[in-house]
Each structure stands twice: as C-alpha cells, then as structure tokens.
C-alpha cells in the first residue's frame with residue numbers, strides 16, 4: 001500500500017451548464033495537512049463533497065485510503081470525518097446527545113462512545129455546557145462541537161470546510177492547536193479556509209483553487225518562488241544607504257520593497273543575508289538588523305491571484 | 313455496483329431518534345390532543361345513540377366506531393379525515409428539515425447509506441402512528457366498557473385490530489406523501505402547504521370532483537341504459553383515487569360484519585344469501601382486499617418517488 005491518503009484524478013463536476021470543478025488532481029500523503037485556498041465559488045466545497053462521495057463526480061476518480069467512496073461508501077466514511085461549513089446540529093438535543101447519536105450511527109459501542117464523547121468534549125472545552133440544548137450554543141461552540149465529533153469518531157482522515165469561520169481569535173488559536181495535535185497523532189487533514197494566517201500556521205502544503213482548477217499546489221515557499229517572489233524574505237533595517245538600488249543587482253534577489261523609514265523587505269530565492277550585510281557596510285551605511293522570515297502566504301496569495309486574475 | 317453492508321444500517325437508530333423527537337414535540341402533542349378530543353366526542357355520541365336504541369347487538373364495540381350522532385361524525389369517519397393531518401405533521405419536514413437545520417451533510421457523512429435516512433424517517437413516524445392508534449383504540453374501548461357496562465367480544469377485538477392495521481396503512485399513504493413533498497420541496501412551510509392542499513382536495517372536494525369528471529368522461533346516452541352503468545363505474549373508479557374513499561370502504565366492511573359488498577348489489581348476488589347475517593372476519597377482509605392493497609401500493613409508490621428524488625439530490629443546501 002502506498003501512503004497516499006487521498007488520491008483524486010481528473011475530477012470534474014458539472015451542474016447543468018455551470019462547471020463547478022473543471023479538472024482537479026489532488027494527492028495527499030498520509031499525515032499531511034493540506035490547505036485548500038481560493039476565492040468564493042472556486043470549487044473547494046464541491047471538490048470536498050466529491051472526495052467524500054456525497055456528490056458524484058461528472059468525471060474522474062477518487063481513492064481515499066485506497067478505497068472508492070462511490071463503491072465502498074461505508075468503508076470510506078468510517079475512516080473519514082467531515083466538518084461541513086456552517087455545521088448544524090439538532091437544536092432540541094444537548095451537545096452530548098448530538099454526539100451520542102452520531103456515535104450510534106457510526107456503530108461505536110455505547111461504553112466506548114460515552115468515554116470518547118467525554119474526552120472529546122473536554123478537549124474542545126465544551127464539558128461545561130455539554131448538557132445544554134444546542135439551541136443555546138453560540139456559533140463558535142457549534143463549530144467546536146463539530147470538531148468534538150471528529151475527535152470522537154477517531155478517523156484517519158479529517159476534511160474540514162472553513163472550520164474557523166465565525167470564531168474569535170482565541171477560539172481560532174485553540175482550534176488550530178487542536179488540529180495540530182490531530183496531525184501529530186498521524187491524522188491526514190484537508191482544510192478549506194479563507195484565513196490565510198490559519199492555513200500558513202498549520203498546513204504543510206497549500207492548493208490554490210481558481211475557477212474550478214487547482215492552479216498551484218505545493219509548499220508556501222514553492223508558491224512564493226513560483227510567482228516571482230522568493231521563498232526567503234529578509235527584513236533589513238539599516239541607516240545611511242538606499243538598499244533598493246544597491247541590492248537589486250545582487251544574484252538571487254527577486255524584489256526589494258521599502259517599508260517604514262530605514263526598513264526594506266527583500267525577497268530572494270536563497271538566503272542572501274551575507275550579501276546584504278556586505279552591501280550595507282560597503283555602501284557606508286550601518287546595519288541594525290537582518291531578520292529572515294518565512295514567505296508570507298497572504299503576499300504570495302494576493303500576488304498569485306493578481307497574476308492569474310479572478311472573477312469570483 | 314456492489315454495495316457492502318446493509319442499506320438499513322443505521323435505519324433503526326434514525327427511526328428511534330425520529331420517534332423520540334415526535335413523541336416529545338409540541339406539534340405532535342397538539343395534534344394528538346385534537347384527535348383524542350374529537351374521537352372521545354364521537355364515541356361518546358355513539359354511546360348515547362346505542363343506549364337510546366337497543367343493546368341487542370353482538371358487535372356493540374364496532375358500533376361505537378361507526379355510529380355518528382349529529383353534529384359529530386363517527387369515529388371512523390373522523391379518523392379518515394383527521395389522521396392524514398397527523399401523518400402530514402409527522403412527515404412534512406422529514407427531509408427538508410435536515411437541510412434547513414444544516415444537519416444533512418453531517419448526517420450523510422456518517423457511515424450509513426442514504427437509504428437508511430429515508431427508511432428511518434418513515435419507520436420512526438410509523439412507529440409513532442402505530443402507538444397513537446393503539447392508544448386511541450384502547451381508550452375508546454375503555455370508554456365503551458365504562459358506559460356500556462360489558463366487555464368487547466372476541467370478534468369485536470379481532471375486527472377492531474384488523475381495522476387498526478388498515479388505518480395504519482391509510483396513515484402510511486399520507487405519511488409517504490408528506491415525506492415525498494419534503495424531499496422534493498426545499499422549504500418546510502411550502503411542503504406542508506402542498507401536502508395540506510392534496511389533503512383538502514382528496515378528502516373534502518373529491519366527492520364533488522369525481523361525479524363531474526365522470527360526467528365529462530362517460531356521458532349518459534338516454535337511449536343506451538348501459539351508459540348509466542358506465543358512468544357510475546367511472547365515477548367509482550375516480551372516487552377511489554382518493555385514499556380516504558378506499559379507507560372509508562375498508563372501514564365500512566371491517567366494522568360492519570353484516571355488510572357484504574361495497575358497490576350496490578345486483579339481485580343475483582343476493583340470491584341464497586341471508587340478508588343481515590354476519591360475515592366471518594376473514595371474508596370481510598377478502599372483500600376489502602383490493603382496497604387494502606390499493607392503499608399499500610399507493611404508499612409504496614409515493615415512498616419510491618421520495619426515494620428516487622432523495623438519492624439524486626445534491627447534499628448541499
């Protein structure tokens with residue numbers, strides 16, 4: 001067996017004359033966290049539904065853990081947890097009852113389910129309100145209840161559609177920590193989101209959806225590199241020199257953007273800190289700081305979509 | 313395509329949850345209160361008429377269900393009219409309600425087939441209907457014992473139970489209709505209205521519509537007496553498209569052992585028969601067999617319609 005958790009080839013989905021997904025190939029390795037990005041209507045949710053077998057692809061094939069979600073739906077759904085965007089629960093039932101119901105549907109024995117539900121509710125910090133009706137829950141609490149369901153199900157693959165929408169910053173951080181701990185336990189995670197900092201902080205790779213296709217898939221560094229920026233972003237603070245003109249000629253430097261007074265953001269496809277230091281010193285300036293940063297997803301993202309253009 | 317695992321895996325879980333939901337919902341409490349009150353009224357009226365006239369009837373407890381005292385209809389007629397409402401209340405938002413609450417995609421992402429959702433919903437509501445009907449019947453029998461001062465005979469009980477089973481099938485038709493609408497119409501309010509419209513047409517107006525249509529389809533030729541028979545038969549056929557009519561015929565035969573036929577009897581059919589002699593229960597069942605199978609067929613047809621629509625449906629709301 002290969003360690004491919006998700007393997008989709010040539011996925012197409014047509015709704016009448018509209019083409020929601022126009023040919024998507026997606027391969028995700030076991031244990032990976034992959035972010036699905038892209039403007040509204042780009043086809044992320046539709047792709048997710050096809051991966052789960054909840055929507056039949058017009059063309060193409062899907063393998064999840066080596067199984068076909070259309071031919072072996074129960075086996076696939078047993079292994080895959082799904083948190084839909086704007087997840088709903090039965091309002092007149094308590095949070096705990098809602099989880100108990102899905103546990104029964106998933107065929108988890110009652111004692112084991114009770115144990116796992118308790119642990120999952122603890123983990124998402126809902127134990128205190130677990131016996132209140134869901135009608136009284138806030139949006140973030142529902143979102144966390146959805147995550148508790150995934151924890152309780154104990155799946156090998158989790159597919160999350162905009163799990164952080166509507167969460168306050170603290171809950172977002174907690175949710176990220178949770179997702180990260182799932183990943184550390186070996187769970188494969190697919191995450192659609194519009195919050196680029198969220199994606200940047202937990203995803204190993206990103207897939208950029210544009211008009212029903214994946215325009216790019218890879219690490220953020222690869223993305224930055226590919227769209228003409230650089231994988232290496234260096235924050236330079238110096239006095240007495242104009243770095244914009246000086247460093248433009250240095251080999252490997254892709255761009256220099258002046259920031260606040262005395263600050264420059266240099267993008268390069270390799271670590272050019274030694275060269276920059278030499279330039280500043282040789283130019284008669286004084287160097288205050290050289291800070292190597294990861295490429296920023298939001299910059300790369302914006303640049304990518306400025307380049308390919310999109311009409312959402 | 314081979315499918316592993318039963319398509320019914322999880323159906324029982326869903327049915328039990330649905331049944332519990334219904335039993336605790338204010339909607340159900342209200343409508344059952346309405347049914348209980350009017351049923352009690354109808355049976356109480358029947359008791360009055362029975363004690364006024366004679367008590368020399370071997371099937372007194374069946375009379376409880378069929379005798380009407382103005383202005384109330386009989387218990388059987390009342391059920392024929394009100395039971396569809398109960399079934400519609402149970403089914404009108406079965407499927408679209410899951411979309412409205414945004415629980416559908418989460419539900420279908422569980423390791424179950426779609427079949428289980430629809431079967432579970434249907435089964436859950438049928439369980440509730442069966443429990444409600446049984447309670448109702450026991451209550452009415454209790455009322456009878458109390459006021460008539462004697463227990464029901466064995467024949468009373470057997471026929472009563474057969475009648476209750478037929479009533480459940482009748483309710484099933486309306487439940488399947490409501491679920492079909494809940495599958496095909498996205499808004500619960502609209503699907504409720506659609507089901508209620510069908511109910512109104514088939515229970516209230518059908519009696520007027522059937523002769524009109526029959527008159528147009530099979531006009532009477534004054535020179536040909538057979539055309540009168542043709543028109544009558546056409547009218548009967550059209551009238552029987554309404555489940556309420558079928559149910560009425562079933563109730564009339566099952567609850568009245570002396571009744572031998574649903575349509576007017578021709579003289580030769582009566583030859584050799586002792587008028588007024590009770591028919592064995594099995595014979596009565598045979599007489600209404602076409603009506604019973606008609607109701608079951610309608611139920612299966614409507615359910616299949618809902619099933620096909622649901623299987624092809626996009627999960628996303």
Ligand SMILES: Nc1ncnc2c1ncn2[C@@H]1O[C@H](COP(=O)(O)OP(=O)(O)OP(=O)(O)O)[C@@H](O)[C@H]1O
Pocket residue numbers: 015018019020021038039040041042043044045046047209626628
């Ligand atoms: N049932 C449907 N019928 C017709 N078109 C649909 C249907 N469902 C989705 N679409 C179309 O498919 C396209 C892709 O939608 P999708 O929901 O996959 O986008 P998305 O990337 O998830 O967007 P968002 O970021 O807003 O969630 C959209 O143009 C949408 O209008």
Ligand SMILES: [Mg+2]
Pocket residue numbers: 044045046085161
């Ligand atoms: Mg989406």
